[in-house]
Amino acid sequence: MWIKQASAELRRDPLLLILAGSILLVRLLYLVSYPFHIEGDGETYYALLQDSHAHLLHATGYIFFSLPIRLLASGLGTETANLLPYFQQAFSAASVVVLYLALKRVIPRWISFLVCLPLGIDAQMVAAAGTSRPEFLQADILMLLVSSAVFGLTSGRRREKTIFYLGAGVLGMAGYLTKYNFLPMLAFSVVPLFDAGLRWKPRFHSLVGAALGALALFAIFLSTFHYPTTGSIQLNLEHGWIHLLKLKEADIPILPENGLATRKYIVLSELLPPMAAGPAPWKKINEIPESIRAPFRQKWSGLLATNNPKEVDDALAALPQRRPDYRHPDVLTPIYCFLGLREGEKLLRDVFLEGLRRFPERYLANVRATFVRSAAFSESYMPYLPVPGVYQPSPHFSWARPGFSPRVPAFTNPSIGPSPRRKIWRRWLFRFGIPGHGFFPFSLF
Amino acid sequence: MLAGFVVAPFLIRRHRRVPPVEMLLMLASAALVGEMGFAALLFVFRSKELILCQPLIYLMMGLSVALWVEFVSVRRPPSPHVRDAA
Numbered sequence: 001m002w003i004k005q006a007s008a009e010l011r012r013d014p015l016l017l018i019l020a021g022s023i024l025l026v027r028l029l030y031l032v033s034y035p036f037h038i039e040g041d042g043e044t045y046y047a048l049l050q051d052s053h054a055h056l057l058h059a060t061g062y063i064f065f066s067l068p069i070r071l072l073a074s075g076l077g078t079e080t081a082n083l084l085p086y087f088q089q090a091f092s093a094a095s096v097v098v099l100y101l102a103l104k105r106v107i108p109r110w111i112s113f114l115v116c117l118p119l120g121i122d123a124q125m126v127a128a129a130g131t132s133r134p135e136f137l138q139a140d141i142l143m144l145l146v147s148s149a150v151f152g153l154t155s156g157r158r159r160e161k162t163i164f165y166l167g168a169g170v171l172g173m174a175g176y177l178t179k180y181n182f183l184p185m186l187a188f189s190v191v192p193l194f195d196a197g198l199r200w201k202p203r204f205h206s207l208v209g210a211a212l213g214a215l216a217l218f219a220i221f222l223s224t225f226h227y228p229t230t231g232s233i234q235l236n237l238e239h240g241w242i243h244l245l246k247l248k249e250a251d252i253p254i255l256p257e258n259g260l261a262t263r264k265y266i267v268l269s270e271l272l273p274p275m276a277a278g279p280a281p282w283k284k285i286n287e288i289p290e291s292i293r294a295p296f297r298q299k300w301s302g303l304l305a306t307n308n309p310k311e312v313d314d315a316l317a318a319l320p321q322r323r324p325d326y327r328h329p330d331v332l333t334p335i336y337c338f339l340g341l342r343e344g345e346k347l348l349r350d351v352f353l354e355g356l357r358r359f360p361e362r363y364l365a366n367v368r369a370t371f372v373r374s375a376a377f378s379e380s381y382m383p384y385l386p387v388p389g390v391y392q393p394s395p396h397f398s399w400a401r402p403g404f405s406p407r408v409p410a411f412t413n414p415s416i417g418p419s420p421r422r423k424i425w426r427r428w429l430f431r432f433g434i435p436g437h438g439f440f441p442f443s444l445f
Numbered sequence: 446m447l448a449g450f451v452v453a454p455f456l457i458r459r460h461r462r463v464p465p466v467e468m469l470l471m472l473a474s475a476a477l478v479g480e481m482g483f484a485a486l487l488f489v490f491r492s493k494e495l496i497l498c499q500p501l502i503y504l505m506m507g508l509s510v511a512l513w514v515e516f517v518s519v520r521r522p523p524s525p526h527v528r529d530a531a
Contacts, residue, residue: 107466115504119500133493146473370489
């Protein structure tokens, strides 16, 4: 039945066939040309997927939704990284096709085609689905969320509307769990409120249905995955890291004059054992055993809890301030590690707020500048392409190699960094134009 | 991308309600501005955020083109496929 409907749709709409064929062709070319990119945070995500583990630093919806692929890989006796690239590209391609089907219900078909074709073959979008990072999934979920909202708006039957709006709620939550900066996209989940085809009461019913769907997914995620593996009902305990990076961005210094919490932070960061920043302490709430934390907590819990400025000032006066920059992640990590994640979050939030209160004009100027700068999308545009042969090989080498293209040397790499866009584009076009670097010795490039 | 907002008020007036295309354009722009603002308040807008926003950018361009096409073809009755699907 479903196959009959799909083939009838294809006969009616040749643009659909051209769209799906073009997107699949480009993505297939990408798959034979590039290895699966596992690097940086991507390595953490991949390790978490292999362990079926959530995290308190990274949002782990991507891990949760990829678990069936890991189980399938396990059943087939292969590495998950051998299946992920194909599933991810297929899911991305399918999301664009669904968006096309939705959009053509409200705008002319040719415009819908012209929107979805470049979106489906966009170098940045294709490359994003070739990594073990969650951003591609966010974009795909957004496309499905918009599609679900449009299908709901344009459906004639009440039952269909209810189902699509419920889907929009579930997809909104799926996007949020995949990465928390999805929050503004939830605007599309409130579409039922604007549905002129419904009276006000059914609109609210649909919205409540969407919210219940979202809550159900959240409850499943929390009870079956996040809480059992992290021991925390809080999704993230790493805001302090971002807060301090923002202070650095805004050129707000961490000075004793900022406030009491800042002085406590300076004292603790000078006296706790140094350690390099990394995601390890955030794997679960008690990743650092209590036996290690207990002596530090015993010694410093009084200082953390006190509201007595003299006590803090005395501690501050007794030690030299050696750190050139207290906003570096290496400085804040020992606080989270040795005193606890929740304790670190509370202290760092207060440090952030004190910085804002002392230098509000710097913060606001930075927010304004960042907002204006972010509107220049071309400056953020960066196809994140792995470059074989340039970086050091890693144990992920054999996992990432496409099985049917044995001559392609596949490497993970630390980070390409923001190479000049023109150069990246030339490289990209060059490889596709050949087509695909896999058919030629990589030393040429 | 934003060109649709030039003609949207006229089309809303013509339809005496907010049709789906205009509403989607408003929601997409709200989501995009929200994302840019969210990133600016908490950190910076990076390529990671752009990957998320990419569908919105293409969507807004397409919706704007569709609104202009409808606006300039004012004398032609709107296609049932396009307008009255809702």
